């Protein structure tokens with residue numbers, strides 16, 4: 001179902017008034033790694049909106065590597081995300097980690113995110129597929145393109161065609177960056193599948209100075225959008241501050257993207 005052989009025309013995924021796919025303006029999703037408090041979310045939403053971001057992100061259920069790291073605000077966080085999105089007129093996306101969180105996430109969010117660590121959580125994929133909500137599916141950190149597309153197949157097999165793929169870097173021997181951004185998957189997936197694909201340069205690099213240039217590289221490679229971590233005070237972030245852009249940094253990236261789009 002995900003294959004272009006089966007479905008030759010590119011799919012444009014419409015989600016909360018935003019369109020991902022061929023012939024559409026690339027979509028910029030931005031916001032903090034984690035929802036921390038009301039002020040942080042409202043400030044982040046204002047910065048994202050002012051700079052031209054189209055979707056607000058923020059994690060309420062966080063898949064942290066260690067159990068002692070901030071695990072997210074849960075349902076309270078979902079409410080703060082929704083409130084901040086509504087305040088600025090931005091649709092919101094957030095990660096769902098477990099089936100028993102789906103109902104609450106669907107109640108508060110416009111797009112479901114399935115994270116790298118859950119790309120092969122097949123039961124979660126099936127239920128997310130059945131929810132009928134648009135799903136942003138992130139590539140597993142050690143997943144081949146074939147496995148990535150097979151995971152997306154689970155969503156489509158439930159009758160859910162609104163699937164957006166997201167490359168977020170893969171695990172390699174290289175430790176200078178958090179992950180290795182596999183940009184060649186963008187043109188490859190565009191050949192192999194009809195689904196839109198976006199790139200997350202924040203988790204791919206783990207380093208703030210690398211984020212803008214890799215975001216632009218992703219768009220040149222043909223990505224249908226980017227997802228960027230933006231925090232009003234990155235140095236105080238409870239999660240992923242080192243890879244988060246400030247509001248100013250994001251505004252400057254958006255200016256550069258605007259200039260670039262004239263040539264794409």
Ligand code: PEP
Nearest residue numbers: 059115116117138168203
């Ligand atoms: C995220 O986007 O918040 C996240 C946890 O990313 P990933 O699943 O790609 O690690």
Ligand code: MN
Nearest residue numbers: 033229239240
């Ligand atoms: Mn993060």
